[in-house]
Amino acid sequence: MIRSMAYLGLNTPAVTEWRTFGSDILGLHAIDDGADGAARFRMDDADCRLWVHPGIHNDIAYIGWSLSDEREALELKAVIEAGGAKLHRADADEAAARRVRGYYWFTDPMGFRHELSWGQYVSPGTFVPGRPMSGFRTGDQGMGHIVLLVPDLRAADLFYREVMGFNASDCIMDGTRELLFYHCNGRHHSLAIGSPAPGMRGAHHLMLEVNSLHDVGIAVDRCVETDVPVSKSIGCHTNDRMVSAYLYSPSVLRIEYGYGGIAIDDLWEPKTYSRTSLWGHKELRPDLPPAMIVGN
Known part of the structure; x- marks a missing residue:
């Protein structure tokens, strides 16, 4: 059911350094900061692929996976909950912050947060790399x-x-x-x-x-x-x-x-x-x- 890795969130005390690293080294398209001061980056026509949130420690904040629609997400939710994890539905503001129509989230037995998302927002023809480059394979x-x-x-x-x-x-x-x-x-x-x-x-x-x-x-x-x-x-x-x-x-x-x-x-x-x-x-x-x- 999972179609692809849709996006990623990081926590780090080095948000400022990431702004330069993301655009000048990696060639990502830096966009306006998130509400919490997160540096945000695009790598194609998807509205956002990478969030770098302010945090005390370096860690993976969440991994976003793409599904075709909410029906698929609900089917996978049932399987995951049968395996012992509890899933939570994002509210409208949380989904909008991730630039998707909706998602369910859970923490796996290894301690990583996953988000099962659908309807990723895209803006065709608007990706501008942070430095001259050929773009990304997505x-x-x-x-x-x-x-x-x-x-x-x-x-x-x-x-x-x-x-x-x-x-x-x-x-x-x-x-x-x-x-x-x-x-x-x-x-x-x-x-x-x-x-x-x-x-x-x-x-x-x-x-x-x-x-x-x-x-x-x-x-x-x-x-x-x-x-x-x-x-x-x-x-x-x-x-x-x-x-x-x-x-x-x-x-x-x-x-x-x-x-x-x-x-x-x-x-x-x-x-x-x-x-x-x-x-x-x-x-x-x-x-x-x-x-x-x-x-x-």
């Missing part, structure tokens, strides 16, 4: 993908597949590290999970896909010119073949900024890979926190 593939760090990998896998309905894409077994990937449309994965340590949760990165490989290189150049840390060098992943670099955002969450991810279809056969990258993706800043870890 459409029916949605905003991109999010990689979450969960306290219990097996429990999370069961919940995301059997309750929320994500489809397994593949997995990576790299030494002692296990990563699981899930799709809900033609994008290789809209969600992935790993486990940093028992009981810990957080997020590793948000992936944004651009329409030209040149945009990846230019973003890396802009990071060097403005002293923004590049977390991992340009490389190519084994499973989705994305050519990307990892940029260190002001809220610790890494941004995988990539190009050329493969598309999958209904005949896709999940595989297991023994390493994350075919080439590149060398860790450049081991002195920085490896992920947005928010506790247990």
Whole structure:
């Protein structure tokens, strides 16, 4: 039922830094702040894709998923509530703030808030990138993908597949590290999970896909010119073949900024890979926190 990742909300004490990072480095379209002072960004004709809210700690505030209509949302709501979670319907003002017709929200067993939304507002032909660039690959593939760090990998896998309905894409077994990937449309994965340590949760990165490989290189150049840390060098992943670099955002969450991810279809056969990258993706800043870890 879930069609795509529609939007994302972050909490951070670094909202001011995000305004420059979002537009000048990532090329997002900055729009007027939210009512709470959140920096807001567009990446296509959707009215808003990313909210960066003021907060004491760095954390994922919410993940918005797109469904076709409220009927689908109600069907999924019933399944999720049967699995033990309680869903709440957003009021009209809350829905308007997210620029959707409506949504139901809940907190999953791993501690992440999800919003099941429908009727995302769009304004055709109005996206203006924050710097010259080719734009972002969105459409029916949605905003991109999010990689979450969960306290219990097996429990999370069961919940995301059997309750929320994500489809397994593949997995990576790299030494002692296990990563699981899930799709809900033609994008290789809209969600992935790993486990940093028992009981810990957080997020590793948000992936944004651009329409030209040149945009990846230019973003890396802009990071060097403005002293923004590049977390991992340009490389190519084994499973989705994305050519990307990892940029260190002001809220610790890494941004995988990539190009050329493969598309999958209904005949896709999940595989297991023994390493994350075919080439590149060398860790450049081991002195920085490896992920947005928010506790247990």
